[in-house]
Amino acid sequence: MNLENRKMTEWGEKPDSVSFAKRMDNAMIPPRYQRVTLSEFKVNPETQIAYDASLEWAKQPLTDRGLLFVGTPGTGKTHLAIASAKEKMANGLTGVRFLNVPLFLDRIRQSFKYTDSEVQNLFDFCLGDASVVILDDLGKEKATDWAAERLYVLVESRYSNMRATIATTNRTLGELDELGYGALVSRLQHTCRAVRVGGEDQRISLGKLGASS
Numbered sequence: 001m002n003l004e005n006r007k008m009t010e011w012g013e014k015p016d017s018v019s020f021a022k023r024m025d026n027a028m029i030p031p032r033y034q035r036v037t038l039s040e041f042k043v044n045p046e047t048q049i050a051y052d053a054s055l056e057w058a059k060q061p062l063t064d065r066g067l068l069f070v071g072t073p074g075t076g077k078t079h080l081a082i083a084s085a086k087e088k089m090a091n092g093l094t095g096v097r098f099l100n101v102p103l104f105l106d107r108i109r110q111s112f113k114y115t116d117s118e119v120q121n122l123f124d125f126c127l128g129d130a131s132v133v134i135l136d137d138l139g140k141e142k143a144t145d146w147a148a149e150r151l152y153v154l155v156e157s158r159y160s161n162m163r164a165t166i167a168t169t170n171r172t173l174g175e176l177d178e179l180g181y182g183a184l185v186s187r188l189q190h191t192c193r194a195v196r197v198g199g200e201d202q203r204i205s206l207g208k209l210g211a212s213s
Contacts, residue, residue, distance in 0.1 A: 023089050027096040029082055038083045046198030047076060053195045054080045058087035062131065064162035068192040070169055074201030077168035081134050085166065088132070095131035097122070102141040105150060127157040132164045139171035143179040152184050159187040167192065 024034055038058065043051045050069060057067055067084060069077035085096050111119040126133045133154075141147050158165050167188055169176065176185050188194075 020090060023094050023096070024086075026094070027085070027089065027098055029086075029098045030100075033078060033082045036079045036083045036086070038080070038087060041076060041079055041083065042202070044199055050076075050080055050195040050197045053193050054084040057193070058084045062088060062093065062164060064159075064164055064191050066132070066165040066167070066188070066192040068167050068169070068188050068194040069197050070172065070194060071197035071199075072201065073170055074203040075197040075199045076202060077197045078136050080197065081136065081166045081168050085132050085134060093131055095129065096134070097126050097130045097132070098134045098136065099126065100136045101138050101151070105141050105147055108150065123154070126154060128161040128163060130158075130163065132166060133158060135165060135167040138167050138169040139176050139179060139181070140169075143181075145180070148180040148184070151181065155184045155187050159191060165192065 038051070038055055041047075041051055041054075050071075053067060057065070067081065069080055071077055082098065085093075085098075089096055107119045108123065111117075135151075135154075138151070155165065165188065171179070173185055173189070173194070176182075
């Protein structure tokens with residue numbers, strides 16, 4: 001099923017009236033990552049497979065298939081996740097949403113205290129209406145029954161509604177299972193291509209370059 005052929009009013013946005021900049025803003029992509037592209041990603045033997053998977057996903061028509069990037073911090077998982085989605089957004093796709101999992105769960109907790117309907121509306125939109133949801137840093141949050149249940153509801157809803165999900169994690173799939181995310185991971189593995197992103201922490205390398213300049 002090609003989801004790009006759906007009327008984009010289903011996502012609450014019309015592609016002919018929404019500029020790329022506005023689509024980026026709506027997607028909630030952090031400023032640090034708004035300029036990342038696949039073409040500028042530094043490919044090495046430990047990231048080649050992940051890069052190729054990203055490029056392939058970006059070029060194919062949108063279906064319920066997604067990507068699951070697994071690796072240690074600083075290897076480029078978030079870069080690949082966002083750049084892949086941006087390729088489709090540049091071709092008119094709307095309804096993309098970026099969620100840093102620990103920060104988003106924290107916002108949900110705060111919404112209970114302050115009755116923040118905006119956060120609940122965002123969660124509801126991501127359940128089944130968002131064309132692509134990027135779940136960044138999955139497993140970085142404090143593992144509680146409440147967190148596991150909220151994330152399961154999100155992933156299960158998208159899985160059942162055949163919506164694409166991209167996820168990044170510093171955890172191994174076994175570690176996520178031990179955190180109580182087994183059912184969630186099972187659904188991601190069924191619909192996502194899981195790829196390892198290896199290599200050194202590029203943030204540390206860039207920091208050293210900046211310090212020596």
